[in-house]
Amino acid sequence: xxxxxxxxxxxxxxxxxxxxxxxxxxxxxxxxxxxxxxxxxxxxxxxxxxxxxxxxxxxxxxxxxxxxxxxxxxxxxxxxxxxxxxxxxxxxxxxxxxxxxxxxxxxxxxxxxxxxxxxxxxxxxxxxxxxxxxxxxxxxxxxxxxxxxxxxxxxxxxxxxxxxxxxxxxxxxxxxxxxxxxxxxxxxxxxxxxxxxxxxxxxxxxxxxxxxxxxxxxxxxxxxxxxxxxxxxxxxxxxxxxxxxxxxxxxxxxxxxxxxxxxxxxxxxxxxxxxxxxxxxxxxxxxxxxxxxxxxxxxxxxxxxxxxxxxxxxxxxxxxxxxxxxxxxxxxxxxxxxxxxxxxxxxxxxxxxxxxxxxxxxxxxxxxxxxxxxxxxxxxxxxxxxxxxxxxxxxxxxxxxxxxxxxxxxxxxxxxxxxxxxxxxxxxxxxxxxxxxxxxxxxxxxxxxxxxxxxxxxxxxxxxxxxxxxxxxxxx
Numbered sequence: 167x168x169x170x171x172x173x174x175x176x177x178x179x180x181x182x183x184x185x186x187x188x189x190x191x192x193x194x195x196x197x198x199x200x201x202x203x204x205x206x207x208x209x210x211x212x213x214x215x216x217x218x219x220x221x222x223x224x225x226x227x228x229x230x231x232x233x234x235x236x237x238x239x240x241x242x243x244x245x246x247x248x249x250x251x252x253x254x255x256x257x258x259x260x261x262x263x264x265x266x267x268x269x270x271x272x273x274x275x276x277x278x279x280x281x282x283x284x285x286x287x288x289x290x291x292x293x294x295x296x297x298x299x300x301x302x303x304x305x306x307x308x309x310x311x312x313x314x315x316x317x318x319x320x321x322x323x324x325x326x327x328x329x330x331x332x333x334x335x336x337x338x339x340x341x342x343x344x345x346x347x348x349x350x351x352x353x354x355x356x357x358x359x360x361x362x363x364x365x366x367x368x369x370x371x372x373x374x375x376x377x378x379x380x381x382x383x384x385x386x387x388x389x390x391x392x393x394x395x396x397x398x399x400x401x402x403x404x405x406x407x408x409x410x411x412x413x414x415x416x417x418x419x420x421x422x423x424x425x426x427x428x429x430x431x432x433x434x435x436x437x438x439x440x441x442x443x444x445x446x447x448x449x450x451x452x453x454x455x456x457x458x459x460x461x462x463x464x465x466x467x468x469x470x471x472x473x474x475x476x477x478x479x480x481x482x483x484x485x486x487x488x489x490x491x492x493x494x495x496x497x498x499x500x501x502x503x504x505x506x507x508x509x510x511x512x513x514x515x516x517x518x519x520x521x522x523x524x525x526x527x528x529x530x531x532x533x534x535x536x537x538x539x540x541x542x543x544x545x546x547x548x549x550x551x552x553x554x555x556x557x558x559x560x561x562x563x564x565x566x567x568x569x570x571x572x573x574x575x576x577x578x579x580x581x582x583x584x585x586x587x588x589x590x591x592x593x594x595x596x597x598x599x600x601x602x603x604x605x606x607x608x609x610x611x612x613x614x615x616x617x618x619x620x621x622x623x624x625x626x627x628x629x630x631x632x633x634x635x636x637x638x639x640x641x642x
Contacts, residue, residue, distance in 0.1 A: 221277075333478075
């Protein structure tokens with residue numbers, strides 16, 4: 167193993183770092199991942215205040231949310247490969263600074279156009295931060311118990327960031343102003359970037375190959391079209407336009423695959439999916455993302471529209487499950503040290519399905535306790551599966567594709583969330599509309615029950631994939 171210009175040789179395992187250095191590096195990575203997840207949810211509660219102050223057209227307010235998600239999804243693969251080729255630490259720090267600048271722009275927005283432009287820049291930066299962060303983690307910590315423990319902490323941080331966004335968005339909007347839901351990024355970015363420069367080792371591939379720009383453009387276009395179509399699908403949306411967008415997006419995916427097969431330096435080496443259980447692990451991540459994303463939207467609507475809670479109280483209702491996620495992530499690595507990974511994953515799937523299935527009994531009145539208990543059980547199992555699938559998705563991946571592997575995992579999860587939100591909310595609306603009571607609480611609850619039943623089946627569909635990993639994981 168060699169050191170060149172202060173960087174870790176990307177084709178071999180990273181040298182063992184001192185415990186303190188490694189812990190501080192993990193802290194920096196987790197802080198950045200926390201911001202990425204936070205920005206996906208923190209402005210949700212603030213959207214009404216934003217649109218009132220800046221004078222949004224009623225039909226364009228949703229772009230405050232969609233702009234970030236679309237840009238984030240579009241840049242993941244390209245961001246991961248650029249990080250592998252040009253230095254994961256360099257890309258990580260640069261992207262953090264871009265995120266900080268974009269947050270200043272969006273927080274100080276004086277018009278809808280400026281706010282949406284800032285959100286797009288935030289999403290683009292996040293699309294580089296997420297894969298480079300996971301690439302740094304897996305490159306600096308060798309496979310085994312330490313990496314599993316680190317991935318457990320990372321998974322807990324991601325879930326905590328998303329839930330914290332829902333809570334923090336309400337607090338900041340109510341007691342300060344909606345602008346602080348965006349400005350809050352800036353001090354964290356400054357501290358994280360400074361610590362990253364000091365404590366994170368650089369890592370990249372040894373022999374830099376040509377960047378596949380054509381593949382990057384095709385993957386970005388495909389992701390933008392697919393995620394946009396899925397996010398816009400639902401009540402009041404023409405299924406003709408949705409289907410057309412999806413068809414074009416899938417066509418770009420097929421063209422992307424064809425180009426990657428012929429490229430001498432592919433953006434996404436298709437051989438990656440033949441390593442160990444990488445392909446199956448990403449499918450598990452997609453299934454869990456679909457169920458979880460749909461559930462959060464449904465429960466948010468249930469708490470506000472049926473139980474009558476405000477935005478802040480709704481966010482606080484998810485605090486218990488967020489706490490469970492933090493605690494679970496910290497010891498999931500120990501689970502995987504004592505039992506085979508496939509058994510840990512199956513256990514997590516079973517627990518997740520149990521908690522999720524409990525929500526099928528949502529009552530029309532007084533369902534808060536059911537939500538608190540069921541989401542806590544679901545969160546316990548969900549984090550176990552997320553961490554286990556993250557380990558499986560990186561198991562045996564060569565060092566020169568660590569960030570790309572992270573990008574693929576993030577992409578599958580984002581696609582799952584978009585798909586779950588679109589399908590589950592559409593099912594709920596269809597059931598409610600069939601009863602002729604689109605605004606009646608009983609009809610809405612009935613629609614959500616059917617959607618949650620479908621979500622339970624989606625979770626259970628991951629079980630055969632986990633079973634099929636058994637031989638792959640034990641022999642990788």
